[in-house]
Amino acid sequence: MLLILLMMHVAVGIQMLIDLNRPELTLLNDGAFSVLDGQVHAGPLGRLMVFGFPACWSLAALLGLVALVALAASGPSGRFIRNCKVALAVLLLLPFAAVAVAVTNIFVSPGLSTLALLGCLPSTVLGVLAVHGAQRYRRMPLWLPLAAFGGGLVMGGGFGATTGIWLASHLPNYLWTPGVGAAQLDYTVQTAVYVGAGVFEELGKGAAIAVLFLLFRRHFDGVVSGVVIGAATGLGFNYMESVLYITAGDGVYANLQYWLRQSLGLMAAHTAFTAAIGAGFGIARQLRTPSARRAVIACGFLAAISTHAANNLLLRYFQHEVSDWFPHVSDAVWVLAVFPIAILLLQGPLLVLYLLLLRRGLRGQAAGLAVELVAEAARGHGAVTWGELPALLNPARRFRVKVDVLRRGGGVRAYRRLARLHAAQLELGMHRWHASRDEVDPYDTRDEARLRERVLRLKTDGAVPLLGPQEGVPS
Structure with a gap:
């Protein structure tokens, strides 16, 4: 600078x-x-x-x-x-x-x-x-x-x-x-x-x-x-x-x-x-x-x-x-x-x-996140579940999920918690996408494990999304 x-x-x-x-x-x-x-x-x-x-x-x-x-x-x-x-x-x-x-x-x-x-x-x-x-x-x-x-x-x-x-x-x-x-x-x-x-x-x-x-x-x-x-x-x-x-x-x-x-x-x-x-x-x-x-x-x-x-x-x-x-x-x-x-x-x-x-x-x-978030859900860590994928991969549906939380009595606090959870999940997916393309910034001190831990911590704190249809669940 x-x-x-x-x-x-x-x-x-x-x-x-x-x-x-x-x-x-x-x-x-x-x-x-x-x-x-x-x-x-x-x-x-x-x-x-x-x-x-x-x-x-x-x-x-x-x-x-x-x-x-x-x-x-x-x-x-x-x-x-x-x-x-x-x-x-x-x-x-x-x-x-x-x-x-x-x-x-x-x-x-x-x-x-x-x-x-x-x-x-x-x-x-x-x-x-x-x-x-x-x-x-x-x-x-x-x-x-x-x-x-x-x-x-x-x-x-x-x-x-x-x-x-x-x-x-x-x-x-x-x-x-x-x-x-x-x-x-x-x-x-x-x-x-x-x-x-x-x-x-x-x-x-x-x-x-x-x-x-x-x-x-x-x-x-x-x-x-x-x-x-x-x-x-x-x-x-x-x-x-x-x-x-x-x-x-x-x-x-x-x-x-x-x-x-x-x-x-x-x-x-x-x-x-x-x-x-x-x-x-x-x-x-x-x-x-x-x-x-x-x-x-x-x-x-x-x-x-x-x-x-x-x-x-x-x-x-x-x-x-x-x-x-x-x-x-x-x-x-x-x-x-x-x-x-x-x-x-x-x-x-x-x-x-x-x-x-x-x-x-x-x-x-969208294409990169679809691959990486599906792979994250398949690993079963709980940071991303199959039920969350449809909303995460569709901005309009993601917004509707947050509005539903607001309308069903969760209030602004629940809305903001869910927004932070979605942001953390997408952050994890983008990090995985960059890693798969060998684009991880050497100055970025975060890693996949820390990002996943942050998502799980947000879920533990109460930012649990409303699950959509179980699309993409392997039979």
């Missing part, structure tokens, strides 16, 4: 150095920092850009120096080193979090930004719950998709906004040539910034996924887990960007932006782009050779970056050209027909891609 965060800060530092050393052009009213001219005196975002990151680097260097002195004086301590790492990680995350917050204009227009944050919250929560619910069998804990959501907002949003502002700041100085007018220069700069957004925003969101993959890899089963984490990360970024565009220009286009980003494009756009990155990490979890893992993760990044950049460029072209093709189109037709068609054409393919990957992954899980 620290290495990934350091690489992100190095990228920001490179952007600052490029800006510092840009060619000075009097026609562009150059200053010492081009960001200073337009941002520092206008609001907190510019001050964060120019002063926040160097302050963070100074504090990180000071923390490292203090840690070295303490270690030299008292000797190595595992707890002290761990605390220093945590403090350093928080310190490196802080400027990106600050930029992500500042980008929402909450310091400039707190009332409008707060209203936008609250207004986008219900649809975003529904999106996260829908993504989490897509795991029909073994589910990762809800806090992990929520952590991915936060990573997309802070690392993706903060890093993407930081690099985007620096690019827009210094690119005019590098792209201007004699004879180029202001309009042509602005068009060229905006084109480059749109491409850069596809690169840096996806790198920031992908960095959040990489951190979660490295820290909590035991929760990644395959492509399903990867798509869920990737989509949740994209929803976090989309939440921040929705507020940014809703509050832009004092909310003059707030209704349109909410429709495009929180209704029509909620599960497309950034959700779809980053789901492709997550799918790459999920598939890598099931590959044996490091070269194959790196290749499939790189393919996920390439798919997300290329489709994001192409979407930005083509959508901009589409907006300019359609007005010439259909000069008399009303605003209602634009909102209800033109924009949906454009999003369907530009973002639909990647949306279909991650849904197909999700469907294929769920089918693979």
Whole structure:
């Protein structure tokens, strides 16, 4: 995690150095920092850009120096080193979090930004719950998709906004040539910034996924887990960007932006782009050779970056050209027909891609669990019985069993106990499936015996399911 965060800060530092050393052009009213001219005196975002990151680097260097002195004086301590790492990680995350917050204009227009944050919250929560619910069998804990959501907002949003502002700041100085007018220069700069957004925003969101993959890899089963984490990360970024565009220009286009980003494009756009990155990490979890893992993760990044950049460029072209093709189109037709068609054409393919990957992954899980849970029931340990198999292998039936427990007087406590039992049984089945495919994570300290013991302990504590029909019982 620290290495990934350091690489992100190095990228920001490179952007600052490029800006510092840009060619000075009097026609562009150059200053010492081009960001200073337009941002520092206008609001907190510019001050964060120019002063926040160097302050963070100074504090990180000071923390490292203090840690070295303490270690030299008292000797190595595992707890002290761990605390220093945590403090350093928080310190490196802080400027990106600050930029992500500042980008929402909450310091400039707190009332409008707060209203936008609250207004986008219900649809975003529904999106996260829908993504989490897509795991029909073994589910990762809800806090992990929520952590991915936060990573997309802070690392993706903060890093993407930081690099985007620096690019827009210094690119005019590098792209201007004699004879180029202001309009042509602005068009060229905006084109480059749109491409850069596809690169840096996806790198920031992908960095959040990489951190979660490295820290909590035991929760990644395959492509399903990867798509869920990737989509949740994209929803976090989309939440921040929705507020940014809703509050832009004092909310003059707030209704349109909410429709495009929180209704029509909620599960497309950034959700779809980053789901492709997550799918790459999920598939890598099931590959044996490091070269194959790196290749499939790189393919996920390439798919997300290329489709994001192409979407930005083509959508901009589409907006300019359609007005010439259909000069008399009303605003209602634009909102209800033109924009949906454009999003369907530009973002639909990647949306279909991650849904197909999700469907294929769920089918693979169902087939693997069917084999392993039947084998577990045949061994007769009692962790999985023949009567439990129909519900375990059918998500709808599993839900009905829990509802029946609730309706027959068991209450919420019995419902939750049964849910934990099902989760533990599916965890055991997934572990057996990975073991049969030689995919057990070497960093996962659990084993089959411990997982089986946990299931039996839950049954002893009272989480006994209602037995369904005795399907699959050998005669």
